[in-house]
Amino acid sequence: MKNIFKKIYLGILLLFMYAPIITLIVLSFNSSKSRAKWGGFTLNWYVRLFSDEAVASALINTFSIAVLATIFSTIIGTITCIAMIGLSPKLRSMIMGVTNIPMINADIVTGISLMLLFKFLHIGSGFSTILLAHITFDIPFVMLSVMPRIKNLNFYVYEAALDLGASPFYAFRKTMLPDIVPGIVSGALMAFTMSLDDFIITYFTKGSGFETLSTLIYNEVKRGIQPEIYALSAIIFVVVLTLLMIVYRVPNNKTKEK
Amino acid sequence: MKLFKNRQSAALMALPYILWAVVFIVVPLCMVIFYGITDDNGSFTMSNIATIAESGYFKALVKSVLLAVISTIICFLLAYPLGMILSSMKLKRNTYIVTLFILPMWMNFLLRTLTWMTLLEGKGVINTVLSFFGLPGINIINTSSAIVLGMVYNFLPFMILPIYNSLSKIDDNVINAARDLGAGTVQTFLKITLPLSAPGILSGITMVFIPALTTFAISTMLGGSKILLIGNIIEQQFTQAYNWHLGSGLSIVLMIFIFINMIIESMADKKGGQG
Amino acid sequence: MGRDLITLEHITKSYDGQTILDDLNLSIYENSFVTLLGPSGCGKTTTLRIIGGFEKPDTGRVIFDGKDITDLAPNKRQLNTVFQKYALFTHMNIYENIAFGLKIKNKSDSYIKDKIKYALKLVNLEGYENRMPDSLSGGQQQRIAIARAIVNEPKVLLLDEPLGALDLKMRQDMQYELKRLKEELGITFIYVTHDQEEALTMSDHIVVMNQGYIQQEGSPETIYNEPENAFVADFIGDSNIIRSTMIRDELVEILGAKFACVDKGFGENKPVDVVIRPEDVELVAPSEGTIEGVVTDLTFKGVHYEMDVEANGYEWLVHSTKLSEVGSKVGIKVDPFNIQIMNVPVSEDEEAISETV
Numbered sequence: 001m002k003n004i005f006k007k008i009y010l011g012i013l014l015l016f017m018y019a020p021i022i023t024l025i026v027l028s029f030n031s032s033k034s035r036a037k038w039g040g041f042t043l044n045w046y047v048r049l050f051s052d053e054a055v056a057s058a059l060i061n062t063f064s065i066a067v068l069a070t071i072f073s074t075i076i077g078t079i080t081c082i083a084m085i086g087l088s089p090k091l092r093s094m095i096m097g098v099t100n101i102p103m104i105n106a107d108i109v110t111g112i113s114l115m116l117l118f119k120f121l122h123i124g125s126g127f128s129t130i131l132l133a134h135i136t137f138d139i140p141f142v143m144l145s146v147m148p149r150i151k152n153l154n155f156y157v158y159e160a161a162l163d164l165g166a167s168p169f170y171a172f173r174k175t176m177l178p179d180i181v182p183g184i185v186s187g188a189l190m191a192f193t194m195s196l197d198d199f200i201i202t203y204f205t206k207g208s209g210f211e212t213l214s215t216l217i218y219n220e221v222k223r224g225i226q227p228e229i230y231a232l233s234a235i236i237f238v239v240v241l242t243l244l245m246i247v248y249r250v251p252n253n254k255t256k257e258k
Numbered sequence: 259m260k261l262f263k264n265r266q267s268a269a270l271m272a273l274p275y276i277l278w279a280v281v282f283i284v285v286p287l288c289m290v291i292f293y294g295i296t297d298d299n300g301s302f303t304m305s306n307i308a309t310i311a312e313s314g315y316f317k318a319l320v321k322s323v324l325l326a327v328i329s330t331i332i333c334f335l336l337a338y339p340l341g342m343i344l345s346s347m348k349l350k351r352n353t354y355i356v357t358l359f360i361l362p363m364w365m366n367f368l369l370r371t372l373t374w375m376t377l378l379e380g381k382g383v384i385n386t387v388l389s390f391f392g393l394p395g396i397n398i399i400n401t402s403s404a405i406v407l408g409m410v411y412n413f414l415p416f417m418i419l420p421i422y423n424s425l426s427k428i429d430d431n432v433i434n435a436a437r438d439l440g441a442g443t444v445q446t447f448l449k450i451t452l453p454l455s456a457p458g459i460l461s462g463i464t465m466v467f468i469p470a471l472t473t474f475a476i477s478t479m480l481g482g483s484k485i486l487l488i489g490n491i492i493e494q495q496f497t498q499a500y501n502w503h504l505g506s507g508l509s510i511v512l513m514i515f516i517f518i519n520m521i522i523e524s525m526a527d528k529k530g531g532q533g
Numbered sequence: 534m535g536r537d538l539i540t541l542e543h544i545t546k547s548y549d550g551q552t553i554l555d556d557l558n559l560s561i562y563e564n565s566f567v568t569l570l571g572p573s574g575c576g577k578t579t580t581l582r583i584i585g586g587f588e589k590p591d592t593g594r595v596i597f598d599g600k601d602i603t604d605l606a607p608n609k610r611q612l613n614t615v616f617q618k619y620a621l622f623t624h625m626n627i628y629e630n631i632a633f634g635l636k637i638k639n640k641s642d643s644y645i646k647d648k649i650k651y652a653l654k655l656v657n658l659e660g661y662e663n664r665m666p667d668s669l670s671g672g673q674q675q676r677i678a679i680a681r682a683i684v685n686e687p688k689v690l691l692l693d694e695p696l697g698a699l700d701l702k703m704r705q706d707m708q709y710e711l712k713r714l715k716e717e718l719g720i721t722f723i724y725v726t727h728d729q730e731e732a733l734t735m736s737d738h739i740v741v742m743n744q745g746y747i748q749q750e751g752s753p754e755t756i757y758n759e760p761e762n763a764f765v766a767d768f769i770g771d772s773n774i775i776r777s778t779m780i781r782d783e784l785v786e787i788l789g790a791k792f793a794c795v796d797k798g799f800g801e802n803k804p805v806d807v808v809i810r811p812e813d814v815e816l817v818a819p820s821e822g823t824i825e826g827v828v829t830d831l832t833f834k835g836v837h838y839e840m841d842v843e844a845n846g847y848e849w850l851v852h853s854t855k856l857s858e859v860g861s862k863v864g865i866k867v868d869p870f871n872i873q874i875m876n877v878p879v880s881e882d883e884e885a886i887s888e889t890v
Contacts, residue, residue: 006343006346009339009340009343010340010343010355013336013340013359014358014359016411017358017359017362017411017414018362020370020373020374020376020377020411021362021365021370021373023373023376023377023383024369024372024373024376027376027383034381035376035379035381035382035383035386036381036382036383036385036386037386076274076275076278077275079271079272079274079275080271080272080274080275082271083262083268083269083271083272084268084272085262085268086262086264086265086267086268086269086271087265087268087269087272088265091269091272095272095275095276095279098279098283098284099279099283101283101287102283104464104468104516104520105287105513105516106468106469106471106472106512106513106516107469107472108472108474108489108492108493108509108512109287109290109472109509109512109513110286112290112492112496112505112506112509113286113287113289113290113509114282114286115496116286116289116290116293116502116506117281117282117285117286117289120289132282133282135278135282136278136282136283139275139278139279193364196366197364197366197367199366199367199368199475200474200475204496213366214366214367214368217366217368217369217372218368218475221368221372221375221479222478225372225375225376229369229372230376232369233365233366233369233372233373236365236366236369237365240361240364240365241361244357244361244364429618429620431616431617431618431620432620432621432622434585434587434607434614434616434620435614435616435620435621435622435681436622436633437586437587437606437607437608438585438586438587438607438608438613438614438682439608439613439633439634439637439681439682439685440608440634440637440638440685441608441633441634441637442608445637449633450622453624454622454623454624456624
C-alpha cells in the first residue's frame with residue numbers, strides 16, 4: 001500500500017518535470033503554426049532551423065565560449081588549488097572567501113558588476129567580455145571540486161617518492177596528480193555545463209549584435225515563439241540525454257570490470 | 259609538506275588567480291557599490307538606495323520577496339517527500355531515478371521556461387486539452403501564479419539534490435536506534451530525520467530562494483509586461499534607462515537581502531548543530 | 534541455567550531469493566550472556582535484527598517472555614540495541630542522546646537526570662553530559678551507546694558487533710567492561726560477533742552459526758574443547774583437522790598411523806574428521822612418536838613457539854614451549870584425551886558446512 005503511494009508520487013513529479021519537454025518535442029513536428037491544433041507531421045521546422053544562420057552562429061559562439069572558459073578556468077583553478085597547500089591558512093581562507101562571492105551572489109549582480117567593469121575599461125563587448133566573465137564564474141566551480149581532493153592528499157606518498165629519488169615534479173605527477181584528477185574532471189564538467197546554461201551574466205556582458213544560444217532564445221521569445229525554437233529544444237534535450245547516458249555508462253562499465 | 263620551497267613560491271603560483279579575483283570579482287563589486295552611492299556628478303548620495311522606498315519600487319521588492327518565498331516553500335514541500343522516497347529505495351535503481359529528476363536542469367534554462375509559455379497560453383496546450391474534455395480553461399499566463407510555476411519548475415532540482423544527499427547520508431541504524439528507544443514513526447521523523455537533514459534543507463532553500471528573488475527572465479516570459487519584479491527593474495535601469503547609479507543602488511538592496519538570508523541560515527545551521 | 538526468556542521457533546528469512554536463515558530454532562535463557570558467533574553472512578546479524586524487530590521473519594515466531602512478539606514494532610519491544618558503529622544522534626549532546634528513550638516514555642525531569650548520572654557513572658564517563666558525540670573517541674561513543682540503551686531498563690540488551698570499530702587494546706578493555714556491566718545490571722545480553730576470542734572471553738553460552746544454520750551451541754569450554762564438526766573446530770581457534778578412519782572404538786587411523794583415542798560409537802572402519810589443537814601435539818624424539826616428521830617452519834610467538842611439521846603428507850600446526858629447529862626430525866605424539874573425533878558430514882545441511890571449510 002505504502003509503496004503504491006510512493007510510486008504514484010514519483011510518477012506525478014516525473015510527469016511535472018517531463019510533460020512540458022515532451023510537449024515541446026511533439027510540437028516541433030507539428031506542421032500547423034498554432035500550438036492548439038495538430039496540423040500533421042513535418043520536419044519543416046528542423047530544416048528551417050538548420051538553414052538559420054543566426055542560430056548557427058549563436059551555437060558556435062556558445063560552444064566556443066564554453067570550451068575556452070572551461071579550459072582556462074580548469075587550469076587556473078587547479079593551479080591555485082595546488083598552490084593553496086603551501087599558503088598560510090589566513091591567505092587561504094581569504095582566497096576561498098573571495099572565490100565564494102560569485103557562487104553566493106545573485107547572477108544579476110555579478111553580471112552588472114562585470115558590465116560596469118568592462119565599460120569602465122572600455123573593453124568592447126562581445127566574445128572576449130563574455131569569455132572573461134565565464135572564466136570568472138567557472139573558476140569557483142573548479143576550485144570547489146578540486147579542493148576536497150587536495151585536502152585528502154596523502155603527503156607521505158609524495159615524500160616516499162622523493163625518498164626513492166624522484167624529482168619533486170616527477171613525484172608530484174606520479175603520486176598526487178592521479179588523486180586530484182577526478183576532482184579536476186568533475187570541476188571541468190561543472191564549468192562546461194554552467195557556461196553552456198548561463199543566461200543572466202552573458203546577457204549583461206555581451207553587448208549588442210553578439211548572441212549566444214541563451215540570449216538568442218530570449219530575444220526570439222520576446223518577439224513571439226517560432227516553431228524552430230521547439231525543434232532546437234528537442235535537439236538540445238536529446239543531446240543532453242545522450243551525453244548524460246554516456247557519462248553514466250562509463251563509470252558503470254569500469255566498476256563491472258573490477 | 260615540502261611541495262614548495264617556501265611560502266613565497268606557493269604565493270607566486272597563486273598570484274595569477276589572486277590578480278584575476280581582484281580584477282574580476284572585487285573591483286567590479288566595489289564599482290557597483292561606488293555607482294550605488296554616487297550621482298552623475300560623482301558626489302556621494304543615498305538617494306539611489308532610498309529609491310527602494312518609493313511605492314513602485316517597494317511594491318516590486320515586496321512582490322519579489324513574496325513570490326520567492328512561496329516558490330521556495332512549494333519546492334521544499336515537493337522535494338522533501340521525494341528525497342525521502344529516493345533515499346529509501348534500493349541503491350541500484352535510485353541513482354538512475356535521481357538523475358532523471360536533475361536531468362531537466364541540464365537543459366537550457368530559457369527553454370525550460372519557454373515550455374511553460376507554450377503550455378499556459380490562452381490558446382495553449384493545456385487549455386486546448388481542457389476544452390477538449392469540456393472543462394473550463396485556466397487563465398494564469400501573465401499572472402503571479404505563472405511566475406511561481408516557472409520558478410518551481412526551474413529551481414525544483416536545486417532543492418531535490420541537497421535534500422536527497424543529506425537524507426541518504428543518515429545511517430539506517432540511527433533511525434533504527436530511535437525506534438529501538440521507543441520513538442514512533444512521527445517522533446522519529448520530527449526528532450531525528452528532520453534535524454539531521456537540516457543542512458540539506460538550508461542549502462536547498464538558498465539555492466532556490468536567491469535565484470527566485472533576483473530573476474528577471476522568468477517574470478518577463480511568464481508575467482508578460484504586467485508584473486515587474488525587482489530583477490526586472492534593475493535590468494531595465496541598465497539596458498533601457500541607462501541609469502547605472504539607480505540600478506547599482508537597487509543592486510545593493512538585493513545584496514543586503516542575500517546577506518540577511520545568509521546570516522539567518524548560518525544561525526539556523528549552528529542551532530541545528532547544537533540540537 | 535534459568536528459564537527461557539526468548540525463543541525463536543522455525544525462523545526462515547531470505548533476501549532476493551537468497552536464504553539467510555533456514556528453520557532456525559534457538560532458546561535464550563534469562564540473565565545469560567549469549568553470543569551469536571560466525572563469519573560474515575552467516576545470519577547472526579539477521580537473527581539479532583529479527584529479535585530487535587528491525588526485520589520480519591518470512592516464517593516462524595519470536596516468543597518473548599511467553600508472548601508472541603513476531604509482529605510487534607521495535608518501539609514496542611522491551612529490549613534495546615547497541616548498534617554497529619554506535620548510531621548516536623549526532624545533532625544531540627550526550628545528555629539528550631541518553632535521555633531520548635526516557636523522554637519518549639514521559640519520565641519526569643528529575644528521574645531522567647538521576648538515571649543519566651547513574652548510567653554515565655556505570656560506563657565511566659561522568660561529566661560528559663554536554664559534549665557532542667563527534668567530540669568523543671570511538672570507545673567513548675560506544676559507552677554512550679550502551680548507556681543510552683540501558684537507561685531504559687530493558688530485559689534484554691542486543692549488541693551488534695559493538696567493538697568492531699575499536700582498536701585491539703580498546704576492544705580488550707571493553708570486553709571486561711561489558712562483562713562487568715552484565716553482572717551489575719543482571720539482564721540478558723545477546724551479543725553478535727565474528728571474533729572467536731571475544732566470544733570465548735565474555736559469553737556464558739555461544740551459538741556458532743554458518744550459512745543460516747546453527748552449527749553448535751554450548752559453553753565456551755565445550756565449543757573449544759569438543760567441536761562437533763570441522764567448521765566449528767576450524768572457526769574456533771587454530772586446529773589440525775584431518776580426514777581419518779575410525780578402526781574401531783577407541784582406535785583411529787590418522788595419516789596411516791594408529792592413535793589411541795577415547796571416543797566410541799562411530800562404527801568400524803568409518804571415515805571421520807579428527808580435530809587436534811596445536812597445543813595438544815607433543816613433539817618427542819623421532820623414535821618415541823606415533824608418526825615421524827620434519828620441522829619446516831618456526832616462529833617465536835612470545836609465550837610459545839609455533840611450528841609447522843611435515844609428517845605423512847600433512848602439515849601439522851604445533852604450539853610448544855620447547856624449541857625444535859627447522860629441519861630437525863621429530864616424533865608426533867597425542868594424548869588420547871586430546872583427540873576429538875567428528876562425524877564426516879553426510880546430510881545436506883552439513884554439506885553446506887563443509888563447503889566453507
